[in-house]
Amino acid sequence: MDQILTWINPSYLQKQKELQRSFFSAKPFSHLVLPSFLLEERAELLREAVLRQQWHDKNTDLFQFKQTDDLCSSADPFLQEYLSFFSSPAFLSFIKQITGISPLVSIDASGQQYTSGDYLLSHDDRLEGRKVAYVMNLTKGFTDSDGGQLQFFDVDKKGHPSVIAKSSLPAFNTLFLFRVSKKSFHQVSEVVTNKQRLSITGWFYG
């Protein structure tokens, strides 16, 4: 628990029941948006550490963006410290408490960077073992006109994504969490300016 206190905004440790209720009642599927999640200085250092990584172009039918290697293998000392905290039993217990999902035993993490023309089309994230998806947002200065919004979809009767039910601007030091399910269709809308949308993304596995 001491390790958590050196990373996250302490107010989140005092309202876990309330967060769980919000998670379950969220629409169109269970999720949480946690602004100012990390202690400010930690978030700034995390952003700098991610930007130091080597980036690779990723271009498929479903997406186009830059991505780092698996950050769990990074030699960067600050990233190692961050991921040690993020994958710690205490933090996994916190995530279990606020999502009501268990067991959660491991994580993965990679950096993602979107700029002009980059996007991620609608998909549900379902793969073996993925229980909770997360986005640790490290983006600065985005407005509606830049694009890059994380968008959640309603689902039609055939189980396909239909209309956008929720649209969230990428905001610095905001953690998004959502349950992976056959309804968890989401996308990142195309970035239409030269600004940089930066995040660490991955899943909690169980």
Next chain:
Amino acid sequence: MGNILQEWVSQHYLSSPALFDIARAYQQQQFPIVQLQQFLQELPFFKLQDDLECSTRISQAVLDQYQYDKVAGGVMMSRFLNVLHSAPFQEFISSIAGKPVSWKSIDVLSFSHGQYTLLYDGLHQKQGVYGIFDLTTLPEEAGGYTVITTGQEELARVVPIENTLTIFTLQKNARYFFKYVNHHAKPKRRILVMTRFW
């Protein structure tokens, strides 16, 4: 090779020596593909482009699978589709492919900003000799191009150039998709006629 092709197709593609060279180049490649630029004569092509001005578009969308428009063109488009459906054109494709093929299907498609197709689970694409005729040009940076892939390896990329016929053979281990069209395309769109022979 049939009067109907003489009225539409650029003359140099109808000469036997040219056809022989095209066929040889096509058949010798590991992934058979060829692009025939300035495929149609100028006048019929311009008339075809004009025809698009009064075409209607019908949206097709299943967001985790595809999003594009089917195009219903006018008189010129209808006549052009008949050319692609004709026996002389089948003979033309057969010559290039190196084996007799028959017409199987045809679609007129439009991709504008925000549209795409995906390689989703359960997607079934038939083998065959495909012809993509592009009526518009989009730069590669705008997306909208066709990617033919095995999943592990990109076999070819067809970037749209107006008045270009691209012919390729899709084998069992390969599939194709249309890349998301991004904001660099605005206000243009990719409009194409896609035919399949087998």
